[in-house]
Amino acid sequence: MTGLTGCVPVLATASTFGVLRLRRSGGVRVRGRDDGKRLRAEELGADLGERATLVQFSSAFCAPCRATRRVLGEVAGLVPGVAHVEIDAEAHLDLVRRLDILKTPTVLVLDADGGVVRRATGQPRKADVIAALGEAV
Numbered sequence: 001m002t003g004l005t006g007c008v009p010v011l012a013t014a015s016t017f018g019v020l021r022l023r024r025s026g027g028v029r030v031r032g033r034d035d036g037k038r039l040r041a042e043e044l045g046a047d048l049g050e051r052a053t054l055v056q057f058s059s060a061f062c063a064p065c066r067a068t069r070r071v072l073g074e075v076a077g078l079v080p081g082v083a084h085v086e087i088d089a090e091a092h093l094d095l096v097r098r099l100d101i102l103k104t105p106t107v108l109v110l111d112a113d114g115g116v117v118r119r120a121t122g123q124p125r126k127a128d129v130i131a132a133l134g135e136a137v
Contacts, residue, residue: 037098037099037115037116038113038114038115038116039053039055039108039110039114039116040114041114043095044085044087045085045087046083046085047083048083048110048112048113048114049076049081049082049083049110049112050080050081050082050083050112051079051080051081051082051112051136051137052079052081052082052083052109052110052111052112052133052136052137053082053083053084053085053109053110053114054072054075054076054082054083054084054085054107054108054109054110054129054133055085055086055087055107055108055109055110056068056069056072056084056085056086056087056105056106056107057087057089057092057096057099057101057104057105057106057107057108058086058087058088058089058104058105059088059089059090059104060088060090062104062105064104064105064122064123065104065105067123068105068107068123068124069084069086071123071124071125071126071129072084072086072107072129074126075126075129075130075133078130079130079133079137081137082133082137089101089104089106099116102121103121103122105121105122105123106119106120106121107119107120107121107124107129109129109132109133109135109136110136111136111137112136117132117135117136118132118135118136120132
């Protein structure tokens with residue numbers, strides 16, 4: 001019985017951690033416009049969208065990155081003036097450090113001027129990406 005009483009709190013703590021992590025992954029968080037983080041077309045290696053740009057930081061062995069690429073491509077195709085740019089995080093470590101990218105996939109929503117207005121870590125849902133674009137457009 002002693003082993004069971006010790007095991008129950010550990011299982012409860014691990015379950016709580018797992019649920020909280022799952023809920024946070026893919027969530028779109030508001031980042032203030034005044035944090036001064038801007039990206040230029042030269043840094044991205046592609047032109048900014050007319051209205052907004054979805055920037056995805058990926059890595060080679062990231063399974064959720066493929067699904068995120070598909071979701072962002074669909075959203076960019078649905079919303080006029082929105083571009084999708086994928087960046088290999090391993091090849092652009094200076095940019096990753098400057099923008100505090102800690103895991104892949106990370107998605108930044110940029111306004112027309114390249115300012116970071118929203119950020120999502122993990123695989124975002126299509127509805128969340130469309131809602132985040134409302135802030136940038």
